Amino acid sequence: MKPAPFEYHAPSSIEEVLDLKHQYGDDAKFLAGGQSLVPAMNFRIVQPSVLIDLNRVSELSFIKEDKNVIRVGSMARERHLEFDKAIQKHTPLLHEAVPFIAHPQIRNRGTIGGSIVNADPAAELPVLMLALNARLKAKNKNAERWIDAKDFFAGMFTTALEPDEVLVEIELPFAKKNTGWSFMEVAPRSGDYAMMGVATLITLDKNKKCKSAKLVYLNAGDGPVEAVEAEKLLEGEVLNDTLIESAALHTSEKEINPFGNIHASIDFQRHLANSLTKKTLKQALQRAEENF
């Protein structure tokens, strides 16, 4: 198992990256952490003729607090997200979920940008981007644009990025006031891709009614799946066990579309979704009340 030959470039600025991509076009692939791309190259499922390594572009590697948002460079390592104080404080949902991504040995190299662009339906970060209303900044040689997470994921391993675009930055809004969060998943072994998982947010209004809810699932369709109808069931209501149960039933039976795999049948995935929805809603509600 060895990769096919390729030509290698290791530019040190975004400008050079974009020039190289412009020059080589579709033949060239970006190399970030390599934790998804290199396995695919070792299997020769992917055989790019040119690799543009982003690891020496230091301007892509940052996590910083700005006004009401956290800005993360696409080359920030998953391991750095895990221990970042600003992320812990302002996007606790992300802080809670990152340790579920693979193993430390993988997170030391794997990047936020690589995971988002890879758009694996079983991955955590795409789900989190949707749940957190992230905005993603893409750049080509001539222009840059911001894409909302909800418009970014376009199906199995597919995104709204154009072939000549590189993802440069992720903008994460601070958690809203009176918001509780919860991330849970079930995997065969810790660090494996999960059979089912959900990122949940509850924001309460001044009367402690649910002002807004977010329920986004991994491994539940051909990309991150948001249960819009279940969210609507919860919004405007005082959350109680009956309501939580009907939301969980609705989302697990009607809104998600899991495919089943060697570890879990479709029925088992729906069962997990039901149970995780209830658990995360209860935990998120409790945290929202604690932070009221």
Place this chain on the structure above:
Amino acid sequence: MSQKLSVTVTVNGTEYTKEVEPRMLLSDFLRHELGLTGTHVGCEHGVCGACTIMFDGESARSCLTFAVQADGHEITTVEGLAPDKDNLHPLQQAFWEAHGLQCGYCTPGILMSMIPFLKQNPNPTEDEIRHALSGNLCRCTGYQHIVDAVKLAAEKMK
């Protein structure tokens, strides 16, 4: 097509310069170019952990990194652990004493994962040890003796 690039890399404190094809994996570079065969190769897609090394002090899969990417960086392999020919590193000594290996194929990768783990968490619980071992597969031991060895190592390294 067969571009060759010069790589200068420090491995276990010694600097090496070699010309390699960009597609050469760091695992193959260590084994075939430098003769450091302590780093083992199992799955070559990141799952088994046998090839784990330290890249600038942090554990990483050498089968998922190209040798050219290590240019200017510091690598530590299992050969870099023992202080000299006659003495083992306390972590290695603990694996010896607690029977933390049978065939030994997984051992170098496990050691290179446990070094940074114990540095970050010098007093781990059994749960934390098992969690930290989840990125390394062992087909022989059933893990119990590996867990015991890591516990013993934590004691020794205090």
